[in-house]
Amino acid sequence: MSVQSVLFDAPGPKARARHLGLAVVGGLAILGLLALIVRGLANPDNNQLTADKWKPFFTAEAWTAYFLPGIWATVKAAALAVVISAVVGILLGMGRLSQLAVVRLLCGLFVEFFRSVPVLMMMLFFYFFGLYALGITGSALSLFGVVAGLTFYNSSVIAELIRSGVNSLPKGQREAGLAVGMTPLQTLIAVLLPQAITAMLPSLVSQLVVILKDTALGYIINYPELIRAGQNFASSEGNLIPTFIVLAAIFITINYGLTRVARLLERRLQQSKRGGKTPPADPMLNPALAPQAGALVGDGRL
Amino acid sequence: MKISKTLLTIAACAGLALSTAACGGGGDAGGNPGEGGKVTIGIKFDQPGLGLKEGSNYTGFDVEVARYVAKDLGYTDVTFTEAPSAQRETLLQSDQVKMIFATYSITDDRKQKVSFGGPYFIAGQDLLVKADNADITGPDALNGKKLCSVAGSTSAKKIKDNFASAVQLQEYDTYSKCVEALNSGSIDAVTTDNVILAGFAAQPQYQGKLKVVGKPFSEERYGVGIKKGDTDLCTKINTSIEKMIQDGSWQKALDSTVGPSGFKPDATKNPPKPEACS
């Protein structure tokens, strides 16, 4: 919190009084907003806060039949997507660093295209593609749609992370590799990639949060993930709003846990930092993922 | 696009491997009689009174008919799977399910893609409104009102085209969302088949708050969706449905599921006589 201490002086008596006033006003405004929402939820015509609407959450069945299978389906799709995306992303990232211009261009096109298309549309496409072109049936189909949609987007993101990770390593690393007689590819695989991958580990964990959230889109193609499961629960219990609140709480808990893990990894890596700079765990803040005009060509330093 | 192909294969394999592992090798959803008597049937999961998943239980009229027919056809192990309106044809064409009992109206359009057994029930499009609503008496009273229906269904469009051109349409992906919106007062009416609406009106949390207007303005013949051209299965289903009607199970199933809502099906049309298979 070093920023904050720099932005303002240690408050004197006047400022402290003013801050207290602001705190009270701000606090009251927030409390007022909350009170309005609670009052709206509890309005007599359509009370969302009755025991009837909340009791169903405290039955074993709510969890064994709806929420836990939903969480499992969500985690399953997210885990598959992150593993496959990591593998494909690393390959694509290597492709973008290739010495062959053609490979660089193709991988660049692939990455730029799939980064631009909304995940929701890709899920819709792959659902039908899986059905008609690959002949996948049964419960595997919607899982395939979700995982494929997530994978195409996220492997592109990871490819960019890899590329920037390698590019941010000190030049000496590569030069040393070449000097001891390794080929450029060997240098990449044995020297540069391991460092780049370690450095982007926190980003990868953060990307898992993005993937988990995006899994929720799978309900459009009938994937039985958490939100779909929750909606089915809500229609048998008639408590749509309370269910949304519980669903949000579950997502926030899981994702907050993952964010903490990412931060922890980030800090660890910064402490034992050698060579490259650790990029911020948050993928949105990562300059490597910033839109790039010249991205199609890539800056292929290798 | 070599990469994408490899990737697809990887993803597909991973997906398949995982799902078959998870459901214990029950990958063949369609199933044939004799294959251990297993069958997968598509139903609605969110329509109280017709097809509702309650925990690990399935209840409703569609489910009762499905169970009766499946048993009659020699299946001992019935798996129910969700068949949302927009995906019913796809589910059948791709063999994900053998039969669909999901308020599936027989239409010529759909017959291009799938075949039907039955019908086992004749419903009609109607309106669901708040219990104290007096001004919506039928579809032509909907001008300027807010009407909710489900994306991919034609019932709302029908009203706009034929009865009330100034109606405002809201589309959600499930009826339960429509009914919730109706109950909270943000829309004025929900439209779909009367028996579906009755199922919602009878749910404990909506009891006494909602009512079906009771002037059906269409005829919806609920059939059993099957793969196109499977005449053999169609004939068997029809025999089974006739048997169900004759031995009183049909009436019993109706009374125990939709009955409590006070809804009485149109007696001139129900119980229906199954159509000839083609």
Place this chain on the structure above:
Amino acid sequence: MDALRTLLSEYDVLAAFWMTIKLAVLSAIGSLIIGTVVAVCRVSPVAVLQWFGLTYVTLVRNTPLTLIVFFCAFGMSNTLGLTLAPTIIENNFRWGVVALSIYHASFVAEALRSGINTVPQGQAEAARALGLAFMPTLSTIILPQAFRGAIAPLGNTLIALTKNTTVVATIGVAEAAYVMRSMLEFNISLLYAIFIIMAAGFVILTLPVGIFFTYLSRKLTVQR
């Protein structure tokens, strides 16, 4: 080819993308405003506001956008009865914009905070030495630089926002994904053509944004 032409005459793809653009532009403005307020709260000297900023970012960022859209459509609009427009179509659209703004504001706030971190401490110290209070320091010295430092993550957020507009299809706003879904439902034989057209639309929408932001960040980067 004929089938494709009939399809395109039947569904107004351009109108759908125009809806996407409207959603994206309005939500971008909305999220920039909310996000700036939240970011200012997070670095303010008042503990309650700091707490509010942190809570906002933590809660909103970890919730799927789908749920936030549902909360707005069902919680705020239906249950609390807060309608933003008399007609359903307009009401859904406006709540869609609100939901998108709320969600992306958390990313804007984080981007700004990272931007504030890029401003050297000396700047703030100098401002304080001149006797500026917190708000003037922030608004005249720190934030202008922070925005420039945060251009890349803000560009990321804008592109993500453009793509995320597809999620409001779930409450019946007729934007690109909604139209794609209806097209696929009735014309599955044109699967590839439909996907390519819709995907190309998004490439066309996001690519210029990317190029523009690259240009901006090159031009505006504060040389240190």
